Amino acid sequence: MxxxxxxxxxxxxxxxxxxxxxxxxxxxxxxxxxxxxxxxxxxxxxxxxxxxxxxxxxxxxxxxxxxxxxxxxxxxxxxxxxxxxxxxAKENNAQGYLEDLKSYASEFAFDEADEHVRAQSFRDSIFAVLHRYGPQYQAVLKLRLQGYSNPEIAVMLGLSEKTVRNQYSSTLKIIRSNFSSFLLFLFF
Incomplete structure (x- = not known):
């Protein structure tokens, strides 16, 4: 051969x-x-x-x-x-979903104080679900909501960028799977 x-x-x-x-x-x-x-x-x-x-x-x-x-x-x-x-496509969808999450709470606001309370309540509900998955998931989402990029988050948390990317993707899946029940709880 x-x-x-x-x-x-x-x-x-x-x-x-x-x-x-x-x-x-x-x-x-x-x-x-x-x-x-x-x-x-x-x-x-x-x-x-x-x-x-x-x-x-x-x-x-x-x-x-x-x-x-x-x-x-x-x-x-x-x-x-x-x-x-x-x-x-996945990155664009994830970014679009995050933007939708940010703007969603403001759609139901009647005044500035009410908007703040509803948005905070919505975030608290999301973080309550993420609590079951560990503190890193919460930390990654908090930093993303504050506008930090994956490389910046990786440095801040002492993780690899790949780990941050994977945890963020998992976080979005967790939120999607629990999202509809939060709507009923928060707004009805």
Whole structure:
């Protein structure tokens, strides 16, 4: 059998589809740097590394069903572009949701004092739910509501930016899943 380095992408992927992890490692080493450069230019270091790893994980997990149309490199870059688009859509939705949360309390205000009381009550209800998940979730949300970015929050809390990003995403999911019950409690 020839050395893995001398095999084409297609030959290597054929071995990958037969559970040859050495062939997969060769493909990973062959394309990791180029994919990282592409991703980091678009989404930054941490997110870029996460997205590239995700592409390779998905490639391995779906190795039996992938149809790469005789151009494995194009398949990888297309998969990465899709993951980047998903990332931007998720970030935009999360930011929009936070803005909606900020403005939602003010929609139901009748005067400035009442607005403040309702907004504070709404925040208190959110933080009461987050209390079940730990103090870091509350701290991340408080700092985001104060306008701090993920890198700033990471420095303030002594966490990695990835951890802050993941906890913020989890926090939004928690709030979404409990949001409707808070509306009934606060406003009816």
């Amino acid at each position: 020839p050395k893995l380095e001398s095999l084409s992408d297609e030959e290597l992927f054929l071995l990958v589809s037969k559970n040859q992890d050495g062939a997969f490692h060769m493909l990973y080493e062959r394309y990791k740097a180029a994919l990282l450069v592409y991703a980091i230019k678009r989404v930054g270091q941490d997110a870029g590394e996460d997205l590239v790893q995700d592409v390779f994980i998905r490639t391995w997990n779906n190795r039996y069903s992938i149809d790469y149309q005789d151009d494995f490199k194009a398949y990888l870059f297309t998969a990465l572009r899709r993951r980047i688009m998903d990332y931007f």
